[in-house]
Amino acid sequence: MNKTSEHTRCLIIGSGPAGFTAAIYAGRANLSPILFEGMQPGGQLTTTSEIENFPGYPEGINGNDMMEDLRKQAVKFGCDVRWGVATASDLSSAPYHIIIDGEKEMTCDTLIIATGATAKYLGLPDEVKYAGQGVSACATCDGFFYRKKKVAVVGGGDTACEEASYLAGLASHVYLIVRKNFLRASKIMQERVMGTPNITVLFEHETTGLFGENGVEGAHLVKRRGKPDEEQVDIVIDGFFLAIGHQPNSGIFAPYLDLDETGYILTVPGTPRTKIPGVFAAGDVADPHYRQAITAAGSGCKAALEAERYLSANKL
Ligand code: NDP
Numbered sequence: 001m002n003k004t005s006e007h008t009r010c011l012i013i014g015s016g017p018a019g020f021t022a023a024i025y026a027g028r029a030n031l032s033p034i035l036f037e038g039m040q041p042g043g044q045l046t047t048t049s050e051i052e053n054f055p056g057y058p059e060g061i062n063g064n065d066m067m068e069d070l071r072k073q074a075v076k077f078g079c080d081v082r083w084g085v086a087t088a089s090d091l092s093s094a095p096y097h098i099i100i101d102g103e104k105e106m107t108c109d110t111l112i113i114a115t116g117a118t119a120k121y122l123g124l125p126d127e128v129k130y131a132g133q134g135v136s137a138c139a140t141c142d143g144f145f146y147r148k149k150k151v152a153v154v155g156g157g158d159t160a161c162e163e164a165s166y167l168a169g170l171a172s173h174v175y176l177i178v179r180k181n182f183l184r185a186s187k188i189m190q191e192r193v194m195g196t197p198n199i200t201v202l203f204e205h206e207t208t209g210l211f212g213e214n215g216v217e218g219a220h221l222v223k224r225r226g227k228p229d230e231e232q233v234d235i236v237i238d239g240f241f242l243a244i245g246h247q248p249n250s251g252i253f254a255p256y257l258d259l260d261e262t263g264y265i266l267t268v269p270g271t272p273r274t275k276i277p278g279v280f281a282a283g284d285v286a287d288p289h290y291r292q293a294i295t296a297a298g299s300g301c302k303a304a305l306e307a308e309r310y311l312s313a314n315k316l
Helices: 017-028 043-047 063-076 127-128 139-146 158-168 188-196 294-313
Strands: 007-012 033-035 080-082 086-090 096-100 104-111 118-121 150-156 173-178 199-203 205-211 218-223 231-236 239-242 246-248 279-281
Touching: 007 017, 007 096, 017 033, 017 294, 043 063, 043 199, 063 080, 063 096, 063 158, 086 246, 139 150, 139 158, 139 239, 139 279, 150 158, 150 231, 158 173, 158 188, 158 199, 158 239, 173 205, 205 246, 218 294, 279 294
Parallel strands: 007 033, 007 104, 033 080, 104 279, 150 173, 150 239, 173 199
Antiparallel strands: 086 096, 096 104, 118 246, 205 218, 218 231
């Protein structure tokens, strides 16, 4: 153990609805939890505009406001919320070791992993070339820069439809680039997109590259790739937004826990229990199916209850 090591009974990694709900429950149970906020304090909801489907908010609530409220509630009940990113772990034996920001060592009797998931990219070299110059994976973070300009959003799920709708309120025109001939998004989001006059849905289109001298000025697309009527199409845009799903942030735990083929942490069905006693996974990092704020919050609650029971059963 190095000299900057610090021990806690309950360590929570991540500050989305799962992490903060775990913190509220663990705090109220007098576990004196310590929570590290991670790379994106507040998690993915801080990149959403309005949350309309969290029970109890008939008028909707802004994602940042909700996360700020959750943070305050966690602090009120005694959670020590800190800046810091977990960069390595050793879960080979209890107490478990977590390295924060590559230097500080934390040890813990129980660990709640609520590290969420991160936006995926297509893997095109041009996404790297134009990073910060027209390529973004967060419409609510960067949409402001594209007022009265033309933008494209890639994807056909709820995130893509939500981002396209949001951008349509700022940009002059939005292309939604969908690789299949249908949208995967929920009916209400599909209808919203289809009913917005300045959104054009480009079904059966894939992006092959971006072009521009000073940042993104357009995208090269291929329509109906591999079909006899395949066609090359260029669109003129100033911004290119990815909304094609997420990758769970489970990498540092991979040597110790069971993951599915995408990297989601596998837990005992219906519980946040991993295969290691005292180590729990909550929220999107362990949920390829639902990925909602309310389900993440629910699993954070379960993780804290499990942590409390584990500590008491083991007299820790
Ligand atoms: P999804 O996995 O649902 O959708 C991803 C979309 O991106 C699909 O249309 C997929 O196409 C497309 N895609 C994936 N890879 C590529 C690629 N390489 N090239 C082109 N297109 C690609 O992710 P979301 O982030 O949209 O949603 C995740 C979950 O969160 C869902 O359960 C969703 O319902 C939920 N959600 C709910 C919201 C709400 O209720 N307000 C808001 C946002 C998300 P294809 O269909 O061909 O696979």
